[in-house]
Structures are given as structure tokens and as C-alpha cells.
Amino acid sequence: AKTPVALPELAVPGAMKIDKQGNLYVFDNGPDKQIKKYSPDRQLVKAYGTKGGHKMPAYDPNALHILMDFDIDDDGNIWT
Numbered sequence: 001a002k003t004p005v006a007l008p009e010l011a012v013p014g015a016m017k018i019d020k021q022g023n024l025y026v027f028d029n030g031p032d033k034q035i036k037k038y039s040p041d042r043q044l045v046k047a048y049g050t051k052g053g054h055k056m057p058a059y060d061p062n063a064l065h066i067l068m069d070f071d072i073d074d075d076g077n078i079w080t
Contacts, residue, residue: 009044010036015069019076027067035070035078048078 007013011030018024022040033053037045054063070080 005042007036007038007042007044014067017070017072019072020074025070025072025078027064027070029067033064033067035064035067035080 005024007026010026010028011032012028014027014029016024016026023045024038024040024042025035026038027035028047032047032051033049034051035048037048039045050060050063052063054060054065064080067080070078072078
């Protein structure tokens with residue numbers, strides 16, 4: 001069965017994953033350009049990446065810009 005989920009902090013959902021603990025990770029392809037982690041009860045836990053993404057000309061190693069997909073390994077590391 002499909003159940004709609006309300007995530008008000010999420011503007012434009014992109015790639016998503018669920019880890020072994022039931023946390024939902026979603027790339028926000030809106031203005032924030034961050035991977036957002038939600039607890040199993042869908043509360044925002046953490047956001048990964050610099051809010052707003054990559055801004056030229058400076059290089060920010062923590063900024064995400066175009067993200068096609070990502071994964072979470074058994075240790076909880078996020079791979080983009």
C-alpha cells in the first residue's frame with residue numbers, strides 16, 4: 001500500500017534511501033541542495049551538505065550541486 005508522507009522541510013525530493021534503522025534519506029533538489037535525514041517517524045534529524053549547494057567561483061568540498069544518486073553503507077557513511 002502507498003502512504004503519502006509529509007516532509008515540510010523538503011522542497012523538491014530527489015534520490016532517496018532507507019537505512020537499516022528505518023531512517024529515510026532524501027536529496028532535496030530545491031534551493032537547499034542537501035541530503036536530509038528523517039527518523040522512522042519522519043522527523044528531520046540532520047541535513048548533509050552546505051545549504052544552498054555549490055556557489056561559484058569558490059570551491060566548497062561539502063556542497064552538493066547535481067546529485068544523481070547516493071547510497072548509505074553499513075557504517076552509516078553516505079556516498080554520493
